[in-house]
Amino acid sequence: MNWNKSEELYKDAEEHIVGGVNSPSRAYKGVGGGTPIFMEKGEGAYFWDVDGNRYIDYLAAYGPIITGHAHPHIAEAIAKSAYNGVLYGTPTVLENRFAKMLKDAIPSMEKVRFVNSGTEAVMTTIRVARAYTNRTKVIKFAGCYHGHSDLVLVAAGSGPATLGTPDSAGIPTSMAKEVITVPFNEIESYKEALDKYGDDVAAVLVEPIVGNFGIVEPKPGFLQQVNDLAHDAGALVIYDEVITAFRFTYGSAQDLVGVEPDMTALGKIIGGGLPIGAYGGRVDIMEQVAPLGPAYQAGTMAGNPASISAGIACLEVLQQEGTYEKLDRLGEKLENGILNHAETYKLPVKVNRLKGALTVYFTEDEVENYDQADATDGEMFAKFFHLMLKEGINLAPSKFEAWFLTIAHTDEDIDETLRAVEKSFKPLAN
Numbered sequence: 380m381n382w383n384k385s386e387e388l389y390k391d392a393e394e395h396i397v398g399g400v401n402s403p404s405r406a407y408k409g410v411g412g413g414t415p416i417f418m419e420k421g422e423g424a425y426f427w428d429v430d431g432n433r434y435i436d437y438l439a440a441y442g443p444i445i446t447g448h449a450h451p452h453i454a455e456a457i458a459k460s461a462y463n464g465v466l467y468g469t470p471t472v473l474e475n476r477f478a479k480m481l482k483d484a485i486p487s488m489e490k491v492r493f494v495n496s497g498t499e500a501v502m503t504t505i506r507v508a509r510a511y512t513n514r515t516k517v518i519k520f521a522g523c524y525h526g527h528s529d530l531v532l533v534a535a536g537s538g539p540a541t542l543g544t545p546d547s548a549g550i551p552t553s554m555a556k557e558v559i560t561v562p563f564n565e566i567e568s569y570k571e572a573l574d575k576y577g578d579d580v581a582a583v584l585v586e587p588i589v590g591n592f593g594i595v596e597p598k599p600g601f602l603q604q605v606n607d608l609a610h611d612a613g614a615l616v617i618y619d620e621v622i623t624a625f626r627f628t629y630g631s632a633q634d635l636v637g638v639e640p641d642m643t644a645l646g647k648i649i650g651g652g653l654p655i656g657a658y659g660g661r662v663d664i665m666e667q668v669a670p671l672g673p674a675y676q677a678g679t680m681a682g683n684p685a686s687i688s689a690g691i692a693c694l695e696v697l698q699q700e701g702t703y704e705k706l707d708r709l710g711e712k713l714e715n716g717i718l719n720h721a722e723t724y725k726l727p728v729k730v731n732r733l734k735g736a737l738t739v740y741f742t743e744d745e746v747e748n749y750d751q752a753d754a755t756d757g758e759m760f761a762k763f764f765h766l767m768l769k770e771g772i773n774l775a776p777s778k779f780e781a782w783f784l785t786i787a788h789t790d791e792d793i794d795e796t797l798r799a800v801e802k803s804f805k806p807l808a809n
């Protein structure tokens with residue numbers, strides 16, 4: 380495969396854009412380096428790059444593109460909104476419509492507010508929880524990513540009962556002291572943190588099904604205990620459903636696990652590929668938000684007609700019968716094929732999958748928390764990633780990310796992908 384134009388463009392990008400990319404995960408740092416491929420066109424399950432190479436795409440833009448690229452219904456909605464004016468700064472009927480669609484799909488979101496990204500949505504839920512409880516601390520779970528606002532870029536301390544440390548330069552230690560990070564799926568550590576800091580905890584923030592150290596489901600009963608213990612301590616529970624909402628079912632992960640949080644943050648899929656975030660929750664909590672209440676949150680672009688139109692169109696596509704059954708069926712085929720090839724070549728591979736999202740870990744062990752995901756073989760993944768890319772399969776460049784199927788993928792795409800997996804596993808076995 381020839382990547383000459385991508386290589387030239389990356390050099391040029393490095394001259395003008397910091398690190399040559401507009402989000403660090405797009406650089407290939409997590410897979411031992413290399414030139415990020417410059418894509419030129421996306422259609423359905425495919426990408427074409429600037430050198431004319433074709434790829435089957437499983438990145439799906441880190442989750443939002445569940446309908447496949449350039450879905451005609453979404454493209455038409457965006458075009459129509461462009462000709463109607465993309466930004467008004469006034470209320471629109473589209474916002475009412477979309478808010479109702481979200482509320483119907485996720486009933487715990489009794490009131491909704493639109494923002495522009497998942498980062499903003501999560502950041503604001505924390506502010507609102509603090510306003511509601513008049514407390515400051517937050518408990519979160521190791522390896523869950525909640526965007527890049529200061530409060531959630533905090534690493535775990537040395538144990539469940541210790542406060543966090545900044546996970547990025549530029550974040551004050553005073554801020555990190557407001558955050559306690561405990562392992563996912565381990566209720567004892569969580570209890571210990573609540574025992575020590577419970578009276579000061581405004582919110583417990585969690586991805587109900589993890590997407591950020593691979594796809595990791597909660598152990599039976601874990602999320603119910605998270606809820607019960609938080610509520611006993613007077614804290615609110617926030618579900619970060621930026622990845623999970625509309626990914627596994629038409630609705631939310633809270634629906635799948637049968638536990639309702641007090642507030643929910645959304646993003647990604649609900650924008651159909653355009654920038655969006657949303658948050659919502661119980662009415663009495665949401666009434667803390669301006670203009671009704673004292674917690675301020677605003678946005679020039681919030682609820683813009685283009686993003687809202689794309690979001691409505693995306694959910695309309697997902698409402699079609701058989702959507703999630705198809706994602707599940709193709710996901711299962713992909714998982715089984717990967718595991719069969721791994722067995723043939725005696726490679727230590729584990730696949731965590733839920734419906735049309737899966738993560739391939741190079742390990743002999745189960746992955747149920749971040750430490751276990753971190754312990755999987757990153758070098759082997761890096762080699763696999765580059766081999767797959769040469770075979771025309773575009774994966775996320777990190778061992779912690781998921782492969783996302785879209786409704787545009789076909790059985791033939793899975794067959795082609797599995798041939799590439801076999802070819803890529805072969806040299807790894809030697």
Ligand code: PLP
Nearest residue numbers: 496497498524525526621622646
């Ligand atoms: N929350 C989760 C679970 C995410 O995966 C992400 C992004 O990957 C975010 C929040 C932040 O969303 P955004 O990148 O739209 O700011």
